[in-house]
Amino acid sequence: MVQSTNDRRRSGGLFLVLALVAGLVVPAAQPAVAAGTALSPARVIPAPVSVRPANGVTFELRPWSVLSYDPRLPRARQVADDFAAQLRPATGFPLPVVPAVPGLALPGISLQLGAGGQVGEEGYQLDIAADSVRIKANRAAGLYYGVQTVRQLLPAKVERTSVQPGPWTLPGGSVTDYPRYGYRSAVLDVARHFWTVPEVKKYIDDIARYKINYLHLHLTDDQGWRLAITGWPRLTEVGGSTGVGGERGGFFTQDDYRALVEYAGAHFMTVIPEIEGPAHANAARSSYAKLNCDGVAPPLFTDIYGSPNSTLCLGKEITYEFLDDVIRQVAALTPGPYLNVGGDEATDVPKDQYRSYLQRVQAIVAKYGKKLLGWQEVAGSTDPARTTAQIWFPEEVDQQAVADASKHGAKLVMSPVEHAYLDMKYDENNPAYPVGQFWAGYIEVRDAYDWEPETVVPGIDGKSVIGVSAPLFTELVFERPDIDILAFPRLPAIAEIGWSPAATHDWTSFRDRLAAQGPHWDLTGVGYYRSPQIAWPPRETR
Numbered sequence: 001m002v003q004s005t006n007d008r009r010r011s012g013g014l015f016l017v018l019a020l021v022a023g024l025v026v027p028a029a030q031p032a033v034a035a036g037t038a039l040s041p042a043r044v045i046p047a048p049v050s051v052r053p054a055n056g057v058t059f060e061l062r063p064w065s066v067l068s069y070d071p072r073l074p075r076a077r078q079v080a081d082d083f084a085a086q087l088r089p090a091t092g093f094p095l096p097v098v099p100a101v102p103g104l105a106l107p108g109i110s111l112q113l114g115a116g117g118q119v120g121e122e123g124y125q126l127d128i129a130a131d132s133v134r135i136k137a138n139r140a141a142g143l144y145y146g147v148q149t150v151r152q153l154l155p156a157k158v159e160r161t162s163v164q165p166g167p168w169t170l171p172g173g174s175v176t177d178y179p180r181y182g183y184r185s186a187v188l189d190v191a192r193h194f195w196t197v198p199e200v201k202k203y204i205d206d207i208a209r210y211k212i213n214y215l216h217l218h219l220t221d222d223q224g225w226r227l228a229i230t231g232w233p234r235l236t237e238v239g240g241s242t243g244v245g246g247e248r249g250g251f252f253t254q255d256d257y258r259a260l261v262e263y264a265g266a267h268f269m270t271v272i273p274e275i276e277g278p279a280h281a282n283a284a285r286s287s288y289a290k291l292n293c294d295g296v297a298p299p300l301f302t303d304i305y306g307s308p309n310s311t312l313c314l315g316k317e318i319t320y321e322f323l324d325d326v327i328r329q330v331a332a333l334t335p336g337p338y339l340n341v342g343g344d345e346a347t348d349v350p351k352d353q354y355r356s357y358l359q360r361v362q363a364i365v366a367k368y369g370k371k372l373l374g375w376q377e378v379a380g381s382t383d384p385a386r387t388t389a390q391i392w393f394p395e396e397v398d399q400q401a402v403a404d405a406s407k408h409g410a411k412l413v414m415s416p417v418e419h420a421y422l423d424m425k426y427d428e429n430n431p432a433y434p435v436g437q438f439w440a441g442y443i444e445v446r447d448a449y450d451w452e453p454e455t456v457v458p459g460i461d462g463k464s465v466i467g468v469s470a471p472l473f474t475e476l477v478f479e480r481p482d483i484d485i486l487a488f489p490r491l492p493a494i495a496e497i498g499w500s501p502a503a504t505h506d507w508t509s510f511r512d513r514l515a516a517q518g519p520h521w522d523l524t525g526v527g528y529y530r531s532p533q534i535a536w537p538p539r540e541t542r
């Protein structure tokens with residue numbers, strides 16, 4: 001039975017009174033706990049900026065605990081409501097959510113406004129004392145990220161959906177934390193194989209725990225067009241009807257896309273749509289004969305690589321009318337600042353034609369109020385100050401173009417294929433297992449962890465790097481469990497590169513912290529790969 005808002009407020013008020021009474025009678029002293037549970041970064045990914053354990057101090061969540069929030073902070077209540085909803089099933093505690101009352105210390109967890117300039121808009125200050133847990137932030141995003149840290153410090157059984165015995169303890173101490181980079185993205189390719197709204201939402205749930213703040217949806221490619229565009233129905237009727245191997249066709253209606261944007265937003269994640277061009281456009285060309293130079297629609301492409309009909313007809317005006325219609329609608333559906341135009345692997349387009357294509361597309365993107373994001377090939381754009389290039393293949397990058405662009409204001413996102421491409425197999429031991437590629441080599445967990453964004457491309461201005469990304473292309477990803485095998489545990493490695501200070505980078509620490517994530521994944525249905533590089537604790541069964 002779901003409580004109505006008024007019921008919840010009434011019960012919240014009642015529990016507030018009970019909590020106050022109980023708070024007065026509960027012995028202040030806490031039972032001594034083993035020092036092993038002292039607050040340490042040994043359980044948190046991404047590694048926080050600084051952790052100061054208070055040995056011997058332990059907070060315990062109790063039946064009378066309350067979640068309070070500062071009503072002056074927009075969305076603070078949403079963060080508190082979501083956190084309480086996550087804690088109630090396993091603890092069995094009511095955990096009412098109430099607005100903070102100035103000067104009144106409530107027993108439990110409080111989400112507060114004001115953490116000082118150092119932590120910025122996404123950071124937080126976490127203080128765990130014997131009688132209270134305080135998360136302070138300047139924006140709700142910081143509260144949300146502080147909550148993700150607290151979730152990892154709680155016993156993994158907190159993920160269970162039935163009431164478990166306590167105690168629900170948190171190790172005492174304080175954490176000051178904020179991101180190294182403001183751009184921390186996961187790319188999900190829904191074009192090669194289509195993933196439904198619920199399947200994408202589960203990925204959002206799982207990656208949000210690691211403070212990923214951008215979800216880059218690879219919506220179109222040779223094998224599939226996955227977003228309905230008004231006025232161009234065949235893009236999805238035809239272009240969305242199949243996928244690699246002729247399987248998993250499908251597409252998002254514009255309402256589906258809005259639902260994903262909203263769901264990502266509730267996890268403080270901004271969606272970045274990618275509309276690929278000038279290459280990787282076979283699905284669009286198969287959908288409309290008029291988009292082809294010869295006026296003939298080629299067959300749909302269901303193989304993995306090498307479509308002979310991949311590139312748009314750059315010499316026809318209708319191509320740009322098409323792109324204008326598409327980008328206008330996608331921009332209107334996307335609250336975030338970026339629109340990704342792809343730009344990669346246009347190997348059969350002469351340089352001068354590529355530049356003029358990019359110039360026209362960038363003008364369209366700007367017209368609809370978005371900043372252009374594209375793969376590394378867009379670094380040669382004519383408007384570097386409004387260009388963000390995602391470096392994906394350092395061995396083939398035009399270093400001069402990237403260096404020049406970054407000196408003229410272009411921003412760079414790093415996702416080097418040899419470290420960050422989650423579609424690569426972990427190792428050569430299971431080439432027979434069909435999931436995953438190995439054209440760029442093999443990426444075990446340590447390979448995903450041991451790299452530094454500012455040295456991926458020699459000669460660039462490190463200050464032009466705004467963040468990192470973990471791409472998951474899905475030519476060889478067939479069923480939803482395959483996404484988890486490839487993304488976990490390597491995505492948390494990329495997430496740490498994007499969030500944590502370079503000074504905290506330490507494989508032995510990361511390896512141990514990663515092991516502590518295993519039980520949380522067991523209990524939340526994340527089918528991760530138990531890499532032999534990690535000393536995983538015994539599996540938990542749901």
Ligand code: IFG
Binds near residue numbers: 344375392437473475
């Ligand atoms: N490169 C292609 C992707 C995908 C990938 C598979 C980029 C920017 C190989 N382009 O990565 O579309 O096919 O590993």
